[in-house]
Amino acid sequence: MQKLSSRRRTSFLSFQPPAIGPEEIAAVTDTLASGWLTSGPRAAELEARVAELTGARHGVALASGTAALHLSLAGLGIGPGDEVITSPITWPATGNVVVHLGARPVFVDVRDEDLNIDPTLAIAAITPRTKAIMPVDLAGQPADLDPLVATGIPVVEDAAHAIEAEYRGRKVGSIAHATCFSLYATKNVAAGEGGMVTTDDDDLATSIREYRLMRRGDGSLYDIRVAGFKANLSDIHAAIALCQLDKLERHAEIRRRHVEAYDAAVEELPGITPLARDPRDRHSLHLYVVRIDAEVAGADRDAYQRALAEENIGTSIHFLPVHRLTYYRERFPDQPPLPIAEQAGTEVLSLPLSPAHSDGDIADAIDALRRVHAAFTR
Numbered sequence: 001m002q003k004l005s006s007r008r009r010t011s012f013l014s015f016q017p018p019a020i021g022p023e024e025i026a027a028v029t030d031t032l033a034s035g036w037l038t039s040g041p042r043a044a045e046l047e048a049r050v051a052e053l054t055g056a057r058h059g060v061a062l063a064s065g066t067a068a069l070h071l072s073l074a075g076l077g078i079g080p081g082d083e084v085i086t087s088p089i090t091w092p093a094t095g096n097v098v099v100h101l102g103a104r105p106v107f108v109d110v111r112d113e114d115l116n117i118d119p120t121l122a123i124a125a126i127t128p129r130t131k132a133i134m135p136v137d138l139a140g141q142p143a144d145l146d147p148l149v150a151t152g153i154p155v156v157e158d159a160a161h162a163i164e165a166e167y168r169g170r171k172v173g174s175i176a177h178a179t180c181f182s183l184y185a186t187k188n189v190a191a192g193e194g195g196m197v198t199t200d201d202d203d204l205a206t207s208i209r210e211y212r213l214m215r216r217g218d219g220s221l222y223d224i225r226v227a228g229f230k231a232n233l234s235d236i237h238a239a240i241a242l243c244q245l246d247k248l249e250r251h252a253e254i255r256r257r258h259v260e261a262y263d264a265a266v267e268e269l270p271g272i273t274p275l276a277r278d279p280r281d282r283h284s285l286h287l288y289v290v291r292i293d294a295e296v297a298g299a300d301r302d303a304y305q306r307a308l309a310e311e312n313i314g315t316s317i318h319f320l321p322v323h324r325l326t327y328y329r330e331r332f333p334d335q336p337p338l339p340i341a342e343q344a345g346t347e348v349l350s351l352p353l354s355p356a357h358s359d360g361d362i363a364d365a366i367d368a369l370r371r372v373h374a375a376f377t378r
């Protein structure tokens, strides 16, 4: 066991600061000077770049990851009376978009090792009303996609965390019927806000584009076929995202180094266990999530989070089970318990992880975690 230092960090370590450099600042300035602020050449370039990165036929740039999920389901024609099977361990957006379309989210339990949807349970929950399955690639670990895709039911993958991930040697973004990415401020490609759908389905791509903006007709007239949303991505955001794409591998290398440091540290801290990463896959290392077993670690997750905050270390929680949140409890009172997700919701804690962190920042977070663990297990 490494010797404990007693040094508390003097400044607060943010959980996931964005890694923005002079390239992003120059790209925004250039975009402003170009006179083209809304969706234009940069958004189109981003679509082409993400399609190329993932190997998908289409990339559709949107205002958020939430819009990517929402418009994918809308484009598949999902509506009242339909069911969408999904994971409870996700950001509430994944369930909310189903509700917004008048359909019913059917939450099934997750696997204990990585907290991704259990494909056996997802398949068992299929009914004649099931119109889509929405797995989540939690923390950057791709969900087990093959058995879900094999059902023939459209898979709309929530890959908000997983832009550079690979599943069994195939790029995330080229496997599901539609794959939805987020470009939110903390994500691996951070534009501030933004989202992207990749798909090989020409009709779905057209439909998402129609829902994204009012469809233009020819000449001076316009017409619409669907009541669309205002969910397009501005060129200002696209310009930032393009710079972040250029840095994806460099940032991945920093994340890998930091994850290795965490792995080595938590191995010596009984009761603190990282989520499993499948060696057959490429994990995007978006989040470093540990589970805190209160019996062994001497205190529960909330106590650890408070103690780390006192050490000036920011942490976060990914995620509280969505079906237990007030809206979902009240709206869907017949939702059966999901024991693995519910237990995990009390245990998960995400440690600081961003390419904006230095090795010293991560060493500070590890030092603090060791001190807190030593105090709780004394």
Ligand SMILES: Cc1ncc(COP(=O)(O)O)c(C=O)c1O
Binding pocket: 064, 065, 066, 067, 090, 091, 093, 094, 136, 158, 160, 161, 181, 182, 183, 184, 193, 194, 195
């Ligand atoms: C798992 C997951 N799904 C969906 C979203 C929604 O993405 P956005 O914030 O870009 O709307 C997020 C996060 O922000 C997320 O973490």
